[in-house]
Amino acid sequence: MEIKQWYEGEKPWIIAGPCSAETEEQMMETVEGLVNQGITTIRAGIWKPRTRPNSFEGVGKKAFPWIKKAKEIFKVQFAIEVASAQHVEMALENDIDILWVGARTTVNPFNVQEIADALKNATDKTVFVKNPINPDLNLWIGALERFHQAGITKLGAIHRGFSTYQESIYRNIPLWQIPIDLKSRYPELLLICDPSHIAGKRDLLFEIAQKAMNLRYDGLIIESHRDPAAAWSDAAQQLTPANLRVLLDKLQIRDLTFPSEKFQNELDHFRDEIDETDKELLEVLARRLELVKKVGTYKKDKNVAIFQLERWNTILQNRPEWGNQLNLNPEFVKTLYQAIHDESIRIQTDIYHEGE
Numbered sequence: 001m002e003i004k005q006w007y008e009g010e011k012p013w014i015i016a017g018p019c020s021a022e023t024e025e026q027m028m029e030t031v032e033g034l035v036n037q038g039i040t041t042i043r044a045g046i047w048k049p050r051t052r053p054n055s056f057e058g059v060g061k062k063a064f065p066w067i068k069k070a071k072e073i074f075k076v077q078f079a080i081e082v083a084s085a086q087h088v089e090m091a092l093e094n095d096i097d098i099l100w101v102g103a104r105t106t107v108n109p110f111n112v113q114e115i116a117d118a119l120k121n122a123t124d125k126t127v128f129v130k131n132p133i134n135p136d137l138n139l140w141i142g143a144l145e146r147f148h149q150a151g152i153t154k155l156g157a158i159h160r161g162f163s164t165y166q167e168s169i170y171r172n173i174p175l176w177q178i179p180i181d182l183k184s185r186y187p188e189l190l191l192i193c194d195p196s197h198i199a200g201k202r203d204l205l206f207e208i209a210q211k212a213m214n215l216r217y218d219g220l221i222i223e224s225h226r227d228p229a230a231a232w233s234d235a236a237q238q239l240t241p242a243n244l245r246v247l248l249d250k251l252q253i254r255d256l257t258f259p260s261e262k263f264q265n266e267l268d269h270f271r272d273e274i275d276e277t278d279k280e281l282l283e284v285l286a287r288r289l290e291l292v293k294k295v296g297t298y299k300k301d302k303n304v305a306i307f308q309l310e311r312w313n314t315i316l317q318n319r320p321e322w323g324n325q326l327n328l329n330p331e332f333v334k335t336l337y338q339a340i341h342d343e344s345i346r347i348q349t350d351i352y353h354e355g356e
């Protein structure tokens, strides 16, 4: 997939609006509030995919006349979620500017293809693809590819976090490495962060939005409602337009270019040192894995099991402590050793099966 840059507007691109369109009055007031804060791309859900039945599932096509009116009065662009070919047809008939595919739809290639096919005669539309609910980069890329193949060039990816069964401070854990990998594969792909769905609550929004700016995201899509406490969906994570402005004004936007040659030289100097350190690190790692091989051969001779639970528990216990004394984050050290141990087991398994 060859992705070309197409977005020429201001960065970060701020897209904001209510989780759901509720009433004409709520839409008009919210859009007016956002326009007063300088925001001209509005989001609103009109069909809401809900986890459990009997929740508010959106007002549906009733919202189109409100959107039309808001577009005429406030000269804004509108983005809505579509989950079927029928949604696409209605969105096109009603002159919606941006369509996004939600996380629950991205997981299903049949649905995604159906939506892409429905856009065959509207390839000038902007389409955003939210990450799938499960942490699967290929599924996300696959959905983007389906739209690319259908001829959509104004493509973007929205990072809204991933579902997890574990306890987390986030509603959807961000797993930043996944969008970073996406950006590394497709540097020109427009990447937008959705702090609202990652956070699930207002007090985490700023931290997530700032992180996205630190990671060079191109934009933010944030839920905003004239009266968040009274919202029919996602009340805990929406901001008033005025509070959204406060958040945006606090954000530090990072420079994408280097300020001077001197800066570049100094950076190169640090990076040379990092290169040298990494070589040492890999040499040490190779030495460790050579020892693992020796242990493997030794254990194989006596037909002893590869995985040694007690030894592993000791490592898992004291390496994070040793790391902590060196100012290393114990969680990081733990993850690192899990990867190393996985490789040890793989290496020893190969040894045990040698000559079979």
Ligand SMILES: C=C(O[C@@H]1C=C(C(=O)O)C=C[C@H]1O)C(=O)O
Binding pocket: 292, 295, 296, 306, 307, 308, 309, 311, 312, 315, 340, 341, 344, 345, 348
């Ligand atoms: C190296 C060994 O084999 C495995 C690998 C380990 C490691 O990488 O440190 C630890 C315990 C075992 O599960 C060993 O038994 O000591």
